[in-house]
Amino acid sequence: MESSVLGGLRHIVAQHWWVMLLRGIVAILFGVIAFLWPGLTLASLVLLVGVAFLSDGIASVAAGLRGRFWQSTLIGVVSILAGLATFFSPGLTAMALLYVIAFWAIVRGVFEILAAIEFRKVIEGEVLLGLAGLLSIAFGVFIILNPGAGALSIVWMLAIYAVLLGVTLVILSFRLKSLA
Numbered sequence: 001m002e003s004s005v006l007g008g009l010r011h012i013v014a015q016h017w018w019v020m021l022l023r024g025i026v027a028i029l030f031g032v033i034a035f036l037w038p039g040l041t042l043a044s045l046v047l048l049v050g051v052a053f054l055s056d057g058i059a060s061v062a063a064g065l066r067g068r069f070w071q072s073t074l075i076g077v078v079s080i081l082a083g084l085a086t087f088f089s090p091g092l093t094a095m096a097l098l099y100v101i102a103f104w105a106i107v108r109g110v111f112e113i114l115a116a117i118e119f120r121k122v123i124e125g126e127v128l129l130g131l132a133g134l135l136s137i138a139f140g141v142f143i144i145l146n147p148g149a150g151a152l153s154i155v156w157m158l159a160i161y162a163v164l165l166g167v168t169l170v171i172l173s174f175r176l177k178s179l180a
Helices: 002-015 017-036 038-067 070-088 090-119 128-145 151-177
Strands: none
Touching: 002 017, 002 151, 017 038, 017 151, 038 070, 038 090, 038 151, 070 090, 090 128, 090 151, 128 151
């Protein structure tokens, strides 16, 4: 029974190898863009965070008012306020964003390592996703330990991380494709 489940999982993973490839390519492209235009990348990240907060807030308020869910409305108001704060205080937002990126990378890394452990049941000896997880954790810890390194240097580190992560995911995607 278990081998048929693993065989089915192996088939699903192999069939969707291109998703991992796409994730890798997007990460590499982001890393290259961040290297080429670090100032623009930082400003864009801050701006995108503000836009995301505002759009999420508006959608949450609309959903909350329509469905009479006060929690959703309150979440929306908090998101709108965070979006406005982003636009009125981008420097503070940039520093907060560094910590958000750091914690995101650490949590992502932990889950990538857990996924790698699960992948070992499907792909024998698979370590690339675990390596991607370790890179994520190292990147997050470095940002937390060195916040004064400057926002632009953090963008460069983000670029390096994105390229390394992307290359790792591209290699992994071709390993997954070979399962088909």
